[in-house]
Amino acid sequence: MDALRRFDGSLNDLSPVRTERLERVVVAGGGPSGLVAALALAREGVPVTVLEKGAELAVESRASTLHPPTLEILASLGVIEPILARGLKAPRTQFRDRRHGPVATFDLSHLDDETSFPFRIQLEQNKVAAIIADHIRDGHQRGDWDCEIRMDHRVHGVRTLGDTAATVVVGTAEGIVDIDCPWLIAADGAHSAVRRTAGVPLHEDVYPEKFLVVSIADDLAAIFPDIENVNYVADPEQWLVLLRTPDHWRILFPLAADHPHPEGEASDELVAECMRGITGDDRSWTILATSVYTVKRAVVDAMRRGRLLIIGDAAHQNSPLGGMGMNSGVQDALSAGRRLAEVWRGGSETVLDEFDRLRREVAVQYVQADSHANWLVLREPDPVKRAAMHADLAAAAADPDRHRERVRRTAMLDAVRSHL
Ligand SMILES: Cc1cc2nc3c(=O)[nH]c(=O)nc-3n(C[C@H](O)[C@H](O)[C@H](O)COP(=O)(O)OP(=O)(O)OC[C@H]3O[C@@H](n4cnc5c(N)ncnc54)[C@H](O)[C@@H]3O)c2cc1C
Numbered sequence: 001m002d003a004l005r006r007f008d009g010s011l012n013d014l015s016p017v018r019t020e021r022l023e024r025v026v027v028a029g030g031g032p033s034g035l036v037a038a039l040a041l042a043r044e045g046v047p048v049t050v051l052e053k054g055a056e057l058a059v060e061s062r063a064s065t066l067h068p069p070t071l072e073i074l075a076s077l078g079v080i081e082p083i084l085a086r087g088l089k090a091p092r093t094q095f096r097d098r099r100h101g102p103v104a105t106f107d108l109s110h111l112d113d114e115t116s117f118p119f120r121i122q123l124e125q126n127k128v129a130a131i132i133a134d135h136i137r138d139g140h141q142r143g144d145w146d147c148e149i150r151m152d153h154r155v156h157g158v159r160t161l162g163d164t165a166a167t168v169v170v171g172t173a174e175g176i177v178d179i180d181c182p183w184l185i186a187a188d189g190a191h192s193a194v195r196r197t198a199g200v201p202l203h204e205d206v207y208p209e210k211f212l213v214v215s216i217a218d219d220l221a222a223i224f225p226d227i228e229n230v231n232y233v234a235d236p237e238q239w240l241v242l243l244r245t246p247d248h249w250r251i252l253f254p255l256a257a258d259h260p261h262p263e264g265e266a267s268d269e270l271v272a273e274c275m276r277g278i279t280g281d282d283r284s285w286t287i288l289a290t291s292v293y294t295v296k297r298a299v300v301d302a303m304r305r306g307r308l309l310i311i312g313d314a315a316h317q318n319s320p321l322g323g324m325g326m327n328s329g330v331q332d333a334l335s336a337g338r339r340l341a342e343v344w345r346g347g348s349e350t351v352l353d354e355f356d357r358l359r360r361e362v363a364v365q366y367v368q369a370d371s372h373a374n375w376l377v378l379r380e381p382d383p384v385k386r387a388a389m390h391a392d393l394a395a396a397a398a399d400p401d402r403h404r405e406r407v408r409r410t411a412m413l414d415a416v417r418s419h420l
Contacts, residue, residue: 011157011197017175019167024049024146025340026168026181028155028194030057032125033312033329034187035132035149039077040337042136042145046344049181050136050147051170053154053188057133061124061215061289064245065090065230065323068108069416071117073334079135086131087123088246090229093410095393098235102226103390104397108411110404115413122229122245125326155188157197158308166307168194183344185309185336187329190298192314200305204298207319207375209254211295212266212274217286220249223279232321232378234386238277239378241321248288251278252320254379255292266290295319297372299363304356309336316363321374324367327412332359335420358419366415 025041027034030052038048066074066083074080091108112118139145154171159178161167166184170177186194195202220242221227233240241252253274255261261270270292275285298317303310312329335358339351377393380386396402408414 011159011169014156014169014171014176016169016178019178019180021180022049023047024181025183025185025344026051026166026179027185027187028168028192029186029188029312029314030054030129030133030149030151031187031189031312031329032063032129032132032326033314033333034185035129035136036073036077036330036333037185037187037311037337038147038149039079039132039136040334041341041344042139042147043077044338044341044344045145046341047146048148050149051153051155051168051179052149052151053171055152057126057129059126060291061126061245061250063125063320063323063326064122064243064250065327066121066123066128067323067327067412068111068115068117068119069412070327070330071121072115072416073330074132075116077334079132082131082135083121083123083128086127086246087121088229088244089119090122090244091119092228093120093230093232094228095390096227096231096233097386097390098233098238098240103234104393105228106397106403106407106410108407110400110407111411111413114408120230120323120411122243124245128326155193157193158184161198161306161308163306183307183309183340185311185340186314187312187333188314190296190313190317192310194308195300195310195314198305198308200308200310201301202298203301204296204317207295207297208257209295210257210259210261210263210292211320212253212255212261212270212290212292214251214253214266214271214275214290215248215288216251217248217288220244220251220278232374234378234380234390236379236381236386238274240278251275253277261292263292263294266292297368299360299368302356303332303359304352309340309352309355311336311359315359316367318363318367319371319375321378322367322371322410324371324412328362328367328415331362331412331416331420335359362415362419366409366412366419370409
């Protein structure tokens with residue numbers, strides 16, 4: 001093999017019990033990005049193997065929003081019906097001031113002449129991934145395509161990477177297996193072992209706040225009848241996001257960066273303190289899940305290196321304000337899958353360099369820029385600037401052209417129409 005180099009020293013201790021040669025595209029990671037890439041390739045007749053470290057697909061709910069162009073992609077892959085059936089339609093997004101109430105409401109139905117899906121679908125990412133995985137397995141079993149999903153296969157990294165093949169080091173029940181493959185897609189999430197061992201630099205900034213997400217069984221719309229299913233609530237001290245999913249409400253709170261609470265499940269005291277701020281009283285809530293986590297803006301130097309493509313959180317991360325993480329991962333996945341299928345059939349590899357350029361532009365100029373702008377508006381401390389920002393939002397909502405322009409951008413239509 002024309003190895004560019006031998007990679008990360010940490011792999012030297014992992015001696016293989018055997019080597020396997022797969023004449024298939026290997027996808028590391030069975031999250032939404034990896035599964036969509038696999039399905040896109042499989043539908044184009046390319047044989048695919050997904051390697052997922054878990055015994056089951058990940059169960060955390062995390063992302064919960066699918067924007068219109070992502071729904072278009074899922075429709076083009078034949079998997080939209082169960083998603084529409086199980087998800088909650090949310091055409092409107094409300095922007096509120098925590099002290100003064102509604103500021104502006106933006107409505108995706110302004111785009112009903114541009115997309116068949118002029119709404120968000122609220123459905124947690126674990127359910128989306130499970131639907132796509134079932135669809136892949138059903139099609140594989142029927143013989144419609146050749147796409148296997150191997151669970152309990154942890155990718156430790158890339159041993160070699162060249163212009164014609166890659167070798168991945170995989171932990172399996174029988175021990176370490178080196179898998180040689182002609183193409184590798186890294187979709188193994190924010191801590192990507194593939195990205196790290198391939199030596200692809202990730203440039204990252206950490207936000208000065210940790211985020212706390214709390215899922216509750218109580219109906220927030222019964223307490224605040226004027227809210228929508230998606231609400232961004234500005235406040236200089238404690239901004240909020242209130243999001244409805246089919247089964248519960250989720251509330252996102254900021255925590256000071258030096259807050260001593262560690263990442264992971266939140267303490268009862270922290271949840272009680274934050275939830276008290278919602279209604280100002282000590283009512284009891286039915287808490288379903290909590291999570292404290294650090295938020296970053298990050299992007300890789302390259303989303304293609306030789307026979308490796310990097311997609312989703314493995315390639316870029318952003319604040320969840322705007323709900324663009326899972327969506328941009330799915331959009332990367334379609335772009336990578338469609339282009340790699342063209343190369344598999346003998347087409348020029350320049351389409352993969354174009355994938356790298358376009359998708360990194362989206363990560364920085366759309367996803368990071370917009371999610372960061374959302375964070376700045378929500379927390380603006382200066383009352384004069386805050387009033388001006390809110391007046392501008394209200395004016396945009398009232399003007400049909402500006403309304404349309406804003407919802408096109410926040411729905412990621414602009415980015416997808418020009419950068420897939
Ligand atoms: C609390 C929270 C809330 C969020 N809210 C939103 C939101 O509202 N909207 C939105 O769009 N985005 C949101 N995001 C971001 C979103 O969750 C991610 O952008 C999305 O999960 C990216 O999907 P992915 O498939 O690229 O990565 P992941 O979902 O992380 O999937 C990676 C997969 O790879 C597997 N894996 C990892 N390492 C290995 C390995 N070494 N070998 C094999 N398999 C491996 C994992 O088990 C997993 O199945 C949120 C994130 C968090 C943390």
